[in-house]
Amino acid sequence: QLQLVETGGGLVQPGGSLRLSCVASTFAFDDYVMGWFRQVPGKEREGVSCISFHGGIIRYADSVKGRFIISRDNGKNTVYLQMNNLQAGDTALYYCARYRENICSNEVRDVADWGRGTQVTVSS
DSSP states (O other): OOOEEEEOOEEEOTTOOEEEEEEEOOTTGGGSOEEEEEEOTTSOOEEEEEEOTTSSOEEEOTTTTTTEEEEEEGGGTEEEEEEOSOOGGGOEEEEEEEESSSOOOSOGGGEEEEOOOEEEEEOO
16 A cells, blocks of 8 residues: 655744655556645645656646745655745645546645645744
8 A cells, every 4th residue: 555654844934945755655656646735724735736757747836836846756756845935824734645647736636645744834
């Protein structure tokens, strides 16, 4: 069974950077569209970014465009989220996601598997 393990969260000051990593325990990693979602208590989980099999298609939520960069290393079964110029509004639990089909979207219903999440807190 596919497992997704996120690392890299933490506490950072406004304007700072963090890099999240998600390692997938599957040999067919490059068959999957991968992505990142985030959620704060009391709010719906929202899509942040997604990347296609070989990185040819990448999408970002408007709120993170120009600040976040998604990438993947299929040889390491890993997807990354480089987060720059972090703001208080980016504080959330960040989840790694494996999509059901060849879809790169911000829709929770398109996700087949989730990691357990890594907390990102932006505060001075």
